[in-house]
Amino acid sequence: MVNYFDFNVLNCLIKINATLENKTPLRIGRGSEVKPGGLDLAVERDYWDRVYIPGSSIKGVMRSLVEKIARAQGLEVCNPLDIASRRLEDEKGPCIVCGIFGGGGVSKNSIASHVHIFDAYPKEDVKTATRTRVAIDRFRQAARHGALFTYEYVPPGIKWSFEMHIYNIDIIDGDEEKDPRIKLLRALFKYLYEFGLQVGSMRSVGLGLLTLVDGVIEKYVIEDFRLKPVKKGKLIEEVRKW
Ligand SMILES: [Zn+2]
DSSP states (O other): OOSOOHHHOOEEEEEHHHHESSSSOBBBBBSSOOOOOOOOOOOBBOTEEEEEOOOHHHHHHHHHHHHHHHTTOOOOOTTTTTTTHHHHHHHHHTTTTTHHHOEESSSSEEESSEEEEOBBBSSSSOEEEEEEEEETTTTTEEEEEEEEEEEEOOOOOOOEEEEEEESSTTTSOOOTOOHHHHHHHHHHHHHHTTTOEEEESOOOGGTTEEEEEEEEEEEEEEEEEEEEEEEEHHHHHHHOOO
């Protein structure tokens, strides 16, 4: 059994710096919902007015994919949005997915995340575009009278710089059988490379497909009180081996 409560020691740090590309238009809104009503729905921008993809959005879709893969493999996985499901982790301890992304129980056994995902910024200038759509009445399956809405989106083909740190889960050299979290994280990157993950809104109509196109993976360990790089490789080459 792997001890997930290992934040008191830094055994290894895996650092991933990758390039992601949105294959389809991408829309991460400032609000959480797209609401019709003739409003211009702007894309997410930071304080300096730069378009970006919040790390929390990427982490959310990554977690949800890892949950599905884990369940398909018969592993016990909690539902982090369901309080009753999380209460079970008060007794049993965090599930394997919480052992990666954090979570755990409500009153005890809550656990921090072993992965940190940073906001992704475009590697080039982005000219956003807008599109106007007719709001469809969900119940009548017909166009609501006069309900047009305009949304802003990032056109496809933009490259984004992505950074992720993984603490104490050695996905380069670790033993998958001893720590199945390694298997899950490797599966996640393989999926991101082969199929891509959708982020943002309007996913059901295909928006926001992000895929892994390039990257570097590095491993650091503590030596003489400092983080020393001990391994560095091309991420795609590693992913192909997984
Ligand atoms: Zn859990």
